[in-house]
Amino acid sequence: xxxxxxxxxxxxxxxxxxxxxxxxxxxxxxxxxxxxxxxxxxxxxxxxxxxxxxxxxxxxxxxxxxxxxxxxxxxxxxxxxxxxxxxxxxxxxxxxxxxxxxxxxxxxxx
Amino acid sequence: xxxxxxxxxxxxxxxxxxxxxxxxxxxxxxxxxxxxxxxxxxxxxxxxxxxxxxxxxxxxxxxxxxxxxxxxxxxxxxxxxxxxxxxxxxxxxxxxxxxxxxxxxxxxxxxx
Numbered sequence: 001x002x003x004x005x006x007x008x009x010x011x012x013x014x015x016x017x018x019x020x021x022x023x024x025x026x027x028x029x030x031x032x033x034x035x036x037x038x039x040x041x042x043x044x045x046x047x048x049x050x051x052x053x054x055x056x057x058x059x060x061x062x063x064x065x066x067x068x069x070x071x072x073x074x075x076x077x078x079x080x081x082x083x084x085x086x087x088x089x090x091x092x093x094x095x096x097x098x099x100x101x102x103x104x105x106x107x108x109x110x
Numbered sequence: 111x112x113x114x115x116x117x118x119x120x121x122x123x124x125x126x127x128x129x130x131x132x133x134x135x136x137x138x139x140x141x142x143x144x145x146x147x148x149x150x151x152x153x154x155x156x157x158x159x160x161x162x163x164x165x166x167x168x169x170x171x172x173x174x175x176x177x178x179x180x181x182x183x184x185x186x187x188x189x190x191x192x193x194x195x196x197x198x199x200x201x202x203x204x205x206x207x208x209x210x211x212x213x214x215x216x217x218x219x220x221x222x
Binding site for chain 2: 044
């Protein structure tokens with residue numbers, strides 16, 4: 001099956017700093033999503049982005065499907081951005097469920 | 111609009127006991143999924159369903175059974191709980207394979 005690798009595994013930022021999280025995947029994808037798991041454990045869908053670029057406030061994401069990677073950008077980070085960010089991908093359209101990476105744990109310090 | 115609701119939120123079981131986790135969604139989603147989350151492992155797929163009456167195995171199905179008798183509900187059963195099944199269990203749903211997932215808030219299960 002598809003392999004999903006995320007980097008870095010851990011990241012500590014000062015409030016106000018910018019960051020880039022990377023997701024590499026081993027095969028062509030028809031579904032790629034970014035999730036944020038907050039400190040209380042809730043998983044929130046940030047982006048559905050199998051290709052192209054999307055932006056939502058201070059967050060944006062870019063997927064370059066031909067080169068098999070996706071990037072999540074966080075600008076002007078806030079303490080509420082802390083948590084674990086997961087990338088997940090599935091190989092084919094239709095029935096194949098998402099495979100998750102192991103996540104990037106982000107800590108934003110005031 | 112409740113989205114995806116999981117019950118219970120917490121449970122402690124003794125080894126060998128059985129239990130059922132319930133996932134309910136009110137978004138008319140066709141697809142539903144059960145994942146487990148263990149420290150440092152990300153989320154791993156247990157079972158999933160692509161429609162009412164269907165189920166399929168995921169990456170780590172051993173020791174679990176599922177049923178999807180109604181479109182809005184997806185049940186995960188543990189017939190004889192083992193300490194290795196101590197984990198946080200997440201249910202998710204989507205319109206289809208190429209759509210965004212909505213997750214429930216999770217069930218924290220401890221098997222002693």
